[in-house]
Amino acid sequence: MIKTYTLIAFFVCNLSSTCPAYQLIGTATLSEELVAQHYTINANLDAVIVADRTTPTFEYQTYYSAGSADEEEGKQGRLHFLEHIISGTGSREYGKLNQIVIANGGQKNASTAYHYTRFMMRFPKDKFDLAVEIDSGRYYNTVINEEVVEKEKKIILTERSRRVASLNRRIVNYFFGLVYHKKNFEPLGTEAFIKQLDPVDLQDYYENFLRRQKRLVVVIGDVDVDYVLAKLDEAYGNEQIMGELSSKLPTPHYPNYEVLGKRKTHTSKNLLLSRFRKGWYIPELGHRDYAGLLILERILEKPSNSLKSSLVDSGLVKSFSVSINSYKGFGLMTCYAELPHDTSRNTLHAMIRTELERLKSISKSELNAARNQQLTTMYSSFYNRSSMASEFGRAFASANKPLLYPKLIKDIKSIRREDIPRIINQYLMDYNSITHALTVPETKESPPRTFLEYGVMVLACVGLIALLGGLVALLVWGGKKLHQKFSRKANEYVFESDD
Numbered sequence: 380m381i382k383t384y385t386l387i388a389f390f391v392c393n394l395s396s397t398c399p400a401y402q403l404i405g406t407a408t409l410s411e412e413l414v415a416q417h418y419t420i421n422a423n424l425d426a427v428i429v430a431d432r433t434t435p436t437f438e439y440q441t442y443y444s445a446g447s448a449d450e451e452e453g454k455q456g457r458l459h460f461l462e463h464i465i466s467g468t469g470s471r472e473y474g475k476l477n478q479i480v481i482a483n484g485g486q487k488n489a490s491t492a493y494h495y496t497r498f499m500m501r502f503p504k505d506k507f508d509l510a511v512e513i514d515s516g517r518y519y520n521t522v523i524n525e526e527v528v529e530k531e532k533k534i535i536l537t538e539r540s541r542r543v544a545s546l547n548r549r550i551v552n553y554f555f556g557l558v559y560h561k562k563n564f565e566p567l568g569t570e571a572f573i574k575q576l577d578p579v580d581l582q583d584y585y586e587n588f589l590r591r592q593k594r595l596v597v598v599i600g601d602v603d604v605d606y607v608l609a610k611l612d613e614a615y616g617n618e619q620i621m622g623e624l625s626s627k628l629p630t631p632h633y634p635n636y637e638v639l640g641k642r643k644t645h646t647s648k649n650l651l652l653s654r655f656r657k658g659w660y661i662p663e664l665g666h667r668d669y670a671g672l673l674i675l676e677r678i679l680e681k682p683s684n685s686l687k688s689s690l691v692d693s694g695l696v697k698s699f700s701v702s703i704n705s706y707k708g709f710g711l712m713t714c715y716a717e718l719p720h721d722t723s724r725n726t727l728h729a730m731i732r733t734e735l736e737r738l739k740s741i742s743k744s745e746l747n748a749a750r751n752q753q754l755t756t757m758y759s760s761f762y763n764r765s766s767m768a769s770e771f772g773r774a775f776a777s778a779n780k781p782l783l784y785p786k787l788i789k790d791i792k793s794i795r796r797e798d799i800p801r802i803i804n805q806y807l808m809d810y811n812s813i814t815h816a817l818t819v820p821e822t823k824e825s826p827p828r829t830f831l832e833y834g835v836m837v838l839a840c841v842g843l844i845a846l847l848g849g850l851v852a853l854l855v856w857g858g859k860k861l862h863q864k865f866s867r868k869a870n871e872y873v874f875e876s877d878d
Contacts, residue, residue, distance in 0.1 A: 409785060425596070438499070440765075443589055455566060487501075521585065595772060599764040643814065646819060656816075661709070661711065672712055673703055674750055686699070695726065701715075
């Protein structure tokens with residue numbers, strides 16, 4: 380396939396006066412009907428295109444390979460702020476872009492993750508030119524002025540206040556602060572930092588940080604691949620790359636080895652349930668062992684006969700979940716639990732360890748059942764364009780290889796029983812993990828009182844009663860004296876009146 384496209388490109392370049400900048404990098408077969416094609420459009424932009432005729436619409440998503448974890452500590456929040464401006468305003472007047480998208484039967488959205496900033500659009504099949512126009516317009520000419528910045532500040536500060544009020548959100552931020560070695564991990568930025576942002580600072584950050592990051596455009600839907608490539612080449616093929624690319628920009632250090640094997644505990648008086656989060660460092664998305672860990676995740680979270688069911692059914696926890704995610708250069712397998720205050724976290728650790736030991740001798744049937752469930756979930760993403768685009772974008776952001784998702788399916792199929800004990804011993808050990816717990820302060824029982832203490836209390840009460848009695852007597856005596864004084868004055872007044 381690649382050789383065919385190379386020959387075609389060779390003849391086109393030699394028989395015409397212009398040669399397109401894009402090149403085919405690779406392909407991946409998703410199903411009999413769907414094939415993903417990965418192209419490079421220029422040195423700083425890739426594209427993944429999947430033609431799907433089932434619905435006369437298309438998904439157009441753009442990923443920048445930088446997110447909140449890539450920002451400097453104390454200066455986080457600018458990427459999220461720019462995400463709002465780029466998605467909401469773009470290169471047009473404030474509010475105009477929304478009107479255009481709606482008038483053309485489209486939808487748009489955006490999000491900032493730990494390692495990417497994403498912009499999403501969905502349009503009817505005949506609006507592809509408009510999608511490219513919007514995307515290129517906001518890439519080259521996003522409007523960042525005083526009016527836009529002040530309006531977005533109000534929106535973002537409101538969004539931040541809601542997230543700060545969320546206990547789960549604060550716990551997640553603290554946990555990932557441990558992961559990313561940041562004391563104050565706040566993806567949206569602090570209130571003070573947001574308030575002081577100005578158009579000049581944001582414009583500089585936009586030009587010298589965000590626009591220097593490598594990008595990926597994902598197009599999935601009822602489109603003609605050649606036409607998509609021609610429009611992308613027209614918009615971006617001659618793009619002048621500004622200065623050094625993102626590889627020269629500072630990036631966080633992963634993982635934070637200082638906290639490996641540590642158990643961090645914090646207290647809060649406002650908790651109804653304690654929160655527990657444990658994460659193991661695992662390989663990134665492209666590693667074969669990542670597939671084996673996905674199968675383990677599926678087993679640990681089964682509705683019955685699993686770690687999750689035993690913890691919940693026993694009443695030791697109110698809820699329990701296991702998840703695996705890929706980040707830039709590493710992955711995390713995370714357990715999260717809500718538990719009553721009388722459940723010992725050591726008990727929870729012991730039960731997790733016991734279940735992992737049991738899984739070292741997993742049966743072939745249990746492994747196959749978990750594998751099939753995982754594959755069913757992943758295949759279903761092929762029939763949801765937004766989910767499929769998200770998988771391409773996530774692989775691009777974490778490993779710069781957008782077609783890793785199809786490879787992951789092959790890796791899952793290749794996992795064998797003998798891989799499981801090795802994977803558990805290699806990655807899922809306490810010394811390779813971070814544990815964070817948020818719970819109420821421990822209350823210490825007071826020792827029983829002695830006879831001496833009771834005697835002191837009785838004497839104190841008697842003394843207090845005597846003092847109160849004395850005060851009452853003093854008030855009564857004072858009252859009588861005042862009464863006598865006023866009586867004499869009254870009599871003297873009467874005598875003077877008679878005269």
